[in-house]
Amino acid sequence: MALMNNMLGIWNNNPAxxxxxxxxxxxxxxxxxxxLGLYFISTVGLLTSGIAGLAFVVHYWTGWNFGLLFFLLNMPFYILSIKRVGWDFTLKTFLSVALTSLLVNVQGRFLTISSINPIWGAILGGVLLGFGLLALYRHRASLGGIGILAVFIQDRFGIQAGLVQLAFDVVVMALAFTVVGPSVVGYSIIGAVVLNLFVLINHRSDRYIALR
Structure with missing residues (x-):
């Protein structure tokens, strides 16, 4: 019984x-x-920041499956992840990306949204993505993507990771103009700002100390 409780984390003797x-x-x-956050964003035809944003751009441009694109576009970053943060983080991140890609594809079978205001869809999508990322960060995982590359470039060339991330998101939003209208890009920027502010405010490594 004690072993089962410890495995489930009900009475974990080590809070770290x-x-x-x-x-x-x-x-x-x-x-x-x-x-679910990505589903809200896709339902109103918007996009978001990071690799997910790039996957949305390619999806709208080609019609290819978003979940598959999101999974494939993350593949090159796992090599950097192994070198930068090790196998444990990389395997958890790979699993997280794979599960998210699968869930995005099947979610429409269980949930149908007939109408939603684009601004509200952007805000809900940003908040839900933020909550999802926060949960993953606290278990030493992520949704992969440009953040890994940004840290690598910072270490290698001294360019701040935040600037690299920002530059990538600017490129994604610029590319978005080739497949969607200005209003869609504007709503998408709102959602991306909500997402990044949520993570910025709520994720601090010195506040949450769990290691594994």
């Missing part, structure tokens, strides 16, 4: 470490929430 069961439920819940 997650049990494997805690990691599983954290990653599962984080990906479900993130996928």
């Amino acid at each position: 470490r997650h049990s494997r069961a805690e990691d599983v439920q954290g990653i599962l819940c984080g990906t479900i929430i993130a996928a």
Whole structure:
């Protein structure tokens, strides 16, 4: 009984470490929430920042499956992730991206939204993505993407990671003008700002100390 309680994290004697069961439920819940956020964004025909934003641009441009694009576009960053933060983080991130890609594809079978205001869809999508990312960060995982490359460039060339991320998002939004109208880009920027502010305010490594 004591072993089962410890595995499930009900009475975890070490508050600075997650049990494997805690990691599983954290990653599962984080990906479900993130996928729901992406579903809101896609339902109103918007896009977001990062690799997900680039996947949306290619999706709108070609009609290819968004979930598959999101999964494939993240693949090159796993090599940097292994070198930068190790196998544990990389494997959790790979699993998180795979689950999110799958959930985005199947979610329409279980949830149908007939009408939603684009601004409200952008805000809801940004907040839900923020919650999903926060859950993943707290279990040493992420949704991959440009953040890994940004840290690598910062270490290698001294360019601030935040500037690299910002530059990438500017390029994504500029590309968006080739596939969607200015109003869609404007709503998408609102959602991206909501997402980044949420993560900026709520994610601090010195406030949350769980290690695994």
